[in-house]
Amino acid sequence: MDEFLQQVINGLTIGNFYALLALGYTMVFGIIRLINFAHGDVYMVGSFLGLSILGLFGSLTSSGVGTFILAMIVSMFVTGLIGVLINRVAYVPLLNAPRLSIMISALAVSLLLQNLVMVFYGPSFKVYPHLSAGGAIFNSSVKVSYTQVGMLLISIIFMIILQLFIKKTFLGRAMRAVSLDQDASQLMGINVRFIVAITFFIGSALASAAGVMMGGYYGQISFMMGFLMGIKAFTAAVLGGIGNIPGAVLGGFLLGILETLGAGYFSPAWKDVFAFVILILVLVFKPTGLLGEPQAEKL
Numbered sequence: 001m002d003e004f005l006q007q008v009i010n011g012l013t014i015g016n017f018y019a020l021l022a023l024g025y026t027m028v029f030g031i032i033r034l035i036n037f038a039h040g041d042v043y044m045v046g047s048f049l050g051l052s053i054l055g056l057f058g059s060l061t062s063s064g065v066g067t068f069i070l071a072m073i074v075s076m077f078v079t080g081l082i083g084v085l086i087n088r089v090a091y092v093p094l095l096n097a098p099r100l101s102i103m104i105s106a107l108a109v110s111l112l113l114q115n116l117v118m119v120f121y122g123p124s125f126k127v128y129p130h131l132s133a134g135g136a137i138f139n140s141s142v143k144v145s146y147t148q149v150g151m152l153l154i155s156i157i158f159m160i161i162l163q164l165f166i167k168k169t170f171l172g173r174a175m176r177a178v179s180l181d182q183d184a185s186q187l188m189g190i191n192v193r194f195i196v197a198i199t200f201f202i203g204s205a206l207a208s209a210a211g212v213m214m215g216g217y218y219g220q221i222s223f224m225m226g227f228l229m230g231i232k233a234f235t236a237a238v239l240g241g242i243g244n245i246p247g248a249v250l251g252g253f254l255l256g257i258l259e260t261l262g263a264g265y266f267s268p269a270w271k272d273v274f275a276f277v278i279l280i281l282v283l284v285f286k287p288t289g290l291l292g293e294p295q296a297e298k299l
Helices: 002-032 039-060 065-094 099-121 146-168 170-180 182-187 192-218 225-240 245-265 268-285
Strands: 135-137 143-145
Touching: 002 039, 002 146, 002 170, 002 192, 002 225, 002 245, 039 065, 039 099, 039 192, 039 225, 065 099, 065 192, 099 225, 143 146, 146 170, 146 192, 146 245, 170 182, 170 192, 182 192, 225 245, 225 268, 245 268
Parallel strands: none
Antiparallel strands: 135 143
16 A cells, blocks of 8 residues: 555656646647647757756856746746747648648657757756755655655646636636637637637646756756657546546546556556557547547538
8 A cells, every 4th residue: 555655646746747738738729629749849948948047047046946936937938938939930820721731840840849959958868956855754655755745736736727717817718719619709809819829828838837847856857858748748638638628637647647556566667658558548448538528520
């Protein structure tokens, strides 16, 4: 039981990163029915920006949790703007083109981001500033660090704010309207392109938050880290029901727990395999995901 609880705690920590990334996938898909395959690399860019901002702030102020959170917020804003730029340059001109063209454009953006980061930061792993690993001990075998608790709380706060934004604000209602019918939304005076840009900004900002926290948790980052993480976050979005925001959160946490349980009870070498097996099983047996609903195509 102690080992099971420890694996669940570790799974929740990893799952909250998946959930933040999955929210970006599910929001973009819900608005324009696009799988943004560059989203994982946006997460990677956010992580590197966070490292640069941490270095800048560290030279101006004493390092600490406050500095880390401030650097994360600045990185979220800058990465959000990058997401808006990617949408405007790579996706908006192709919205009326075949879906295959948009997917190829997304893959091209992914490769472009990877290579730009490699050129500016180099191909080697970069070390993140150390975050304290101390924490509470449930008993002699089960431990949870203050870092894990803090990151989980930050992620939950972001998720609650996003849910309130979607449900309670004018822009949130506009996003829900656009997700249902873009043409009708335009007739009602909603600026669809602006709403899409806001969606990319929020999704990219959340990806950046996940990237900065992941760097602080594991202590190192790489320009190649976005691809695998993006695929896993996409798996989480599909597991929960892509296009469904609570489903993305649920899918992220479930995937993290299942992955760590599989690695703990079988072998860490099989950790990534479990994620892809889950993706295949969900697509075969419940393509709409746990909370998703079948959607009729408009003719």
